[in-house]
Amino acid sequence: xxxxxxxxxxxxxALVARRAKVxxxxxxxxxxxxxxxxxxxxxxxxxxxxxxxxxFHTTHVDEQAGHDPNSGAPLTxxxxxxxxxxxxxxxxxxxxxxxxxxxxxxxxxxxxxxRTRTGVWILLALLLLLMIVLGIRTKSVISTQxxxxxxxxxxxxxxVVAHTDQTPDTGAPATVPAVPVEPETTLMxxxxxxxxxxxxxxxxxxxxxxxxxxxYWWPVIYAENRPELSRRNPDLIDSGIxxxxxxxxxxxxxxxxxxxxxxTNAYQMVADDYRKLGNPRTAEYEKVAARWSKE
Numbered sequence: 001x002x003x004x005x006x007x008x009x010x011x012x013x014a015l016v017a018r019r020a021k022v023x024x025x026x027x028x029x030x031x032x033x034x035x036x037x038x039x040x041x042x043x044x045x046x047x048x049x050x051x052x053x054x055x056f057h058t059t060h061v062d063e064q065a066g067h068d069p070n071s072g073a074p075l076t077x078x079x080x081x082x083x084x085x086x087x088x089x090x091x092x093x094x095x096x097x098x099x100x101x102x103x104x105x106x107x108x109x110x111x112x113x114x115r116t117r118t119g120v121w122i123l124l125a126l127l128l129l130l131m132i133v134l135g136i137r138t139k140s141v142i143s144t145q146x147x148x149x150x151x152x153x154x155x156x157x158x159x160v161v162a163h164t165d166q167t168p169d170t171g172a173p174a175t176v177p178a179v180p181v182e183p184e185t186t187l188m189x190x191x192x193x194x195x196x197x198x199x200x201x202x203x204x205x206x207x208x209x210x211x212x213x214x215x216y217w218w219p220v221i222y223a224e225n226r227p228e229l230s231r232r233n234p235d236l237i238d239s240g241i242x243x244x245x246x247x248x249x250x251x252x253x254x255x256x257x258x259x260x261x262x263x264t265n266a267y268q269m270v271a272d273d274y275r276k277l278g279n280p281r282t283a284e285y286e287k288v289a290a291r292w293s294k295e
Contacts, residue, residue, distance in 0.1 A: 052090060055085070061079060198239055198242075204221055220246055226273075
């Protein structure tokens with residue numbers, strides 16, 4: 001790789017050949033065919049999600065007025081399609097990891113900054129006051145909704161990765177009764193209290209980390225929503241749907257018996273679906289679920 005972080009095509013082909021253990025000729029042919037296939041799919045307006053990488057897609061741009069960059073003369077830019085790439089969270093976080101600690105710092109003092117900030121604070125205060133007034137007026141006419149109600153699912157044909165390629169949590173949980181508990185019974189016992197709409201790039205791993213506080217509890221979210229998922233595949237969920245987030249009786253750091261039963265049955269459900277798909281991770285999740293059910 002050069003000093004400007006650019007890698008030549010032949011160097012990239014050699015890297016692919018070395019890691020895939022194929023010849024440089026085969027790697028070069030694969031790269032060219034891969035790029036050609038993606039270009040043909042994007043030219044037809046296709047959407048290309050790549051597992052653990054990101055999503056390529058196109059958007060239509062209407063005809064608009066513009067200017068010639070050389071002469072400055074006005075011109076009309078015809079309608080066209082624009083190619084976009086949206087990296088998935090795992091890739092985006094990995095690329096930006098060295099810069100997470102950086103903060104924006106103003107290099108030169110802005111003499112008008114205090115005026116702008118003062119106006120913004122005044123505007124925010126007025127908006128807050130307006131929201132309070134509207135809230136007081138509507139409180140008497142809006143009945144309290146059940147906390148478990150979530151918005152209906154939004155139809156979408158675009159699939160996103162459900163979770164990153166992580167191994168199951170093998171830490172021994174607290175004591176769990178040896179009596180087997182039916183998955184549906186356990187799932188019904190702990191109601192879903194919140195919902196989250198899946199956007200492109202979201203993963204069950206990241207959602208579990210944010211909403212439950214521990215990414216290894218992602219199978220619990222999958223098991224809770226499995227009856228409504230269009231795919232019985234723990235690795236794929238649809239963009240735009242609303243996932244129910246189970247409300248634990250305890251917490252991920254201090255789960256009670258019902259929480260641990262829920263987690264055990266969720267791991268077994270993931271293992272069962274993986275087995276039907278021929279996924280090699282079946283044994284890992286099955287082993288963990290079996291060990292927990294005996295403890």
